[in-house]
Amino acid sequence: MRAAGWLVALSLALPQPAAAVDRPWPTVDWPVSAPEAEGVDSTALASLIDFGAASEMDSLLVARHGSIVLEAHYAPFRAGMRHAVHSATKGVIGTLAGIALHQGLLPRLDQPIVELFGDRRIASLDERKKAITVQHLLDMTSGIDWQEPLSGAPRTAIEMERSADWQQFVLDRPMARAPGEAFDYNSGNSQLLSALVGRVAGRSARGYAEEALFKPLGIRDLAWRQDPQGVSTGGYGLYLQPRDMAKIGHLYLRDGVWDGRRLLPRGWVDSIRGSLIDMRLGGVTPFRYANGWWVLPEYGAYMAAGYHRQLIVVMPALDAVAVTTGRGNFSFVELMKGLRAAMRSDSPLPANPKGEALLARHVEEATAERRSPVRPAPDLGRAVSRRWFRFEPNALGVQSLQLDLEAAEGSYQIELEPLRPGLPPRRLRGAIGLDGLFRVGEASSGYTAVKGTWTGDDTFVLLFRFVVEGGSSSYLLRFGDPRSVEVQFENAWGERTVLRGVGEGP
Template sequence: MTAATLRRRLPRRYPILLTIMLALAATCHSLASEAGSQRLSESALQRLKSEAGDISRLHTLVVAENGEIVLERTYAGPGSDQPANIKSLSKTVLAALVGAAIEQGVIEGVDQPVVDLLGPLVPNDIDPRVGDITVGHLLSLQAGLERTSGANYGAWVASDNWVANALRRPFVDHPGGRMLYSTGSSHLLSAALTQASGDSTLSLARQLLGDPLNIAIPAWLRDPQGIFFGGNDMQLSPLALIQVGELYRLDGVIDGTRVLPEGWVEASWTPRGTSAWTSDGYGYGWFVTRLGGEQAYYGRGYGGQALYVIPERALTVAITSDPMPPSPGGQFQQRLHALVETLLAPE
């Protein structure tokens, strides 16, 4: 809230109160900015540009510091303001949408059983333990059901009913057990959002994320029943991704409007499982790691799509890369980590 806004809202007979409130506001602003007091140097940005120029698959790189774009480069592919297929980075955006839906009362909370939300989409012949799977289990990829990703992905997306196919999978762990990376779990969230709201996931995303963040959310792939793909193939520009990252960096509040529930960011960035490939923690749609000695949170997608938030440095970084096979896999993700670390290196 600006000083001018305070003056408009306060009666003129309260000059002392106004002075106190302005002083408190200035103090709060100072404290909020303290995390970003270690400003990026020009040499750090030059190092980043040099390193990024050596990565042939890179399409775009955008860096924001304290909410301001300090680097915006397009090397290939669509520009930074154009939509790109963010692949499984969609899981991070979908998690934000679930949080926004909880804030608006579309979903009760993370402990709500998903079968209650899916209603008629639930087949009659499923394992009774499916009733124990909650919204939170799907967000943290701890449903316990056999994965639909990896070697199982092709058969799953070739099925005539993605929701039923995911729910009929055998249990390989209990709900809330180990992290099982499965796009089917994320797709169940999209179906749950559609059933609970009576609206499409696309329409809900535009209302609850697109409007408050002032970003465009184009349509993307749908399943055979017309449900928008949950957890893959969303189309967002790198600049739009920066806004999603900033929403989390600012604890779910944008321009004074609470978009995500209070405490959602902390809950999302609390590790609940561990990636079998990277050993990084995983919360609600976000991986948790340390980069350059700093706590870092990131979402990632096939082929080198990534979104990083480093709160203590007030940094948000969006990266898009060539999504076409063959994927460079985990080694390329480590190269993106190293790219971000060039910003964090001491001078």
């Protein structure tokens, strides 16, 4: 899901799910192999690393024949951190529906959902709405009137977020067409699926996942948002480590069987691979959809996909799984081509010390931050340091800002509008890297990495990276004099605004 500006414009203001960067993380049990031992070309993987750096990835993982052959974390994201998987959550919710079906908790996929929500009074209950089945929700073909384009503002999803009861909001939506008629991307479908999984399992989708999916796969470190009724968000809101994302892909690669135990029904994975549901994306590469997963028939691949390319890619013919997390969009086709080019053989290749050295060097170069000389603050910089600037009401909710740009390590303080009337303003604070290296804030600031630099005598650029959320924002501050500032804001979602502030004191 594309997050709306009013939710993400200043993501650092929102406490993130606990994912502390300074605590020990649970180990994961993926074996690691030299690429050539699994028939993968190290030199081609080095090119994939460069592609990831140019594409604003936070992490890139490739596993083949059950072993990791490539793993990179682009700073300030690093190993052991969770990442927001955004709409890849839909693939997990689909997986849980499959497990519930296999366990007999979910009676059948062609069951009308109004029967499963029999305790609710549903508005606009015409014959088309009565015909919506569980499978329609899984395939995004419910016919519910919903505006959530894959590029553009997710208007109806925003309305759902603002509602007091998300399930009721979705159930009460009018119908745009008959169920099964066409694909329409709709996070509300997934929210209803999450609620249904919770109903038949007798607990939240998260609680059911921890027992039926995450425990068998050894996934212990996660976070998951919930709606006002405590239902795990179905369309987005799940946070996982990249290695654990890869485990879910490997479950699908093995036809829903994990460690000799079948978790998904027979035929579940085949129904995804053979899907004929057209996502209507246009272009020369067809995209299909089924059970919460995107399908690329031309490349023999399918994937759980989230905004800004949070991907779990499964390539059965290559016996491979790839995971990406990041902050920007890139070509799915280029990724698929790069993966296919790397998979040179089904059997081991000759040892390639030069290729492995090249790969190691590219990983180090692409994922390590580079320190730069600290530019001395200009005279104006010293005059504005530690001065509070007050702002008129604005879309970001910023009330005031203070920067200290004279110290060896810079710092910031931001006051934001209170969450509710009568509460005090929210205050955020943290360090600013002035040497080209991000400084990662504590949990209370949402694992926000910040750095900044003077680009002119009156211009300072402040960069925020939201390490767990995968977002970023930039603030170009132009000081007219020690008591006036114009702030040009832009974030990774393409939203822009301008704030003007007045400094306190003489």
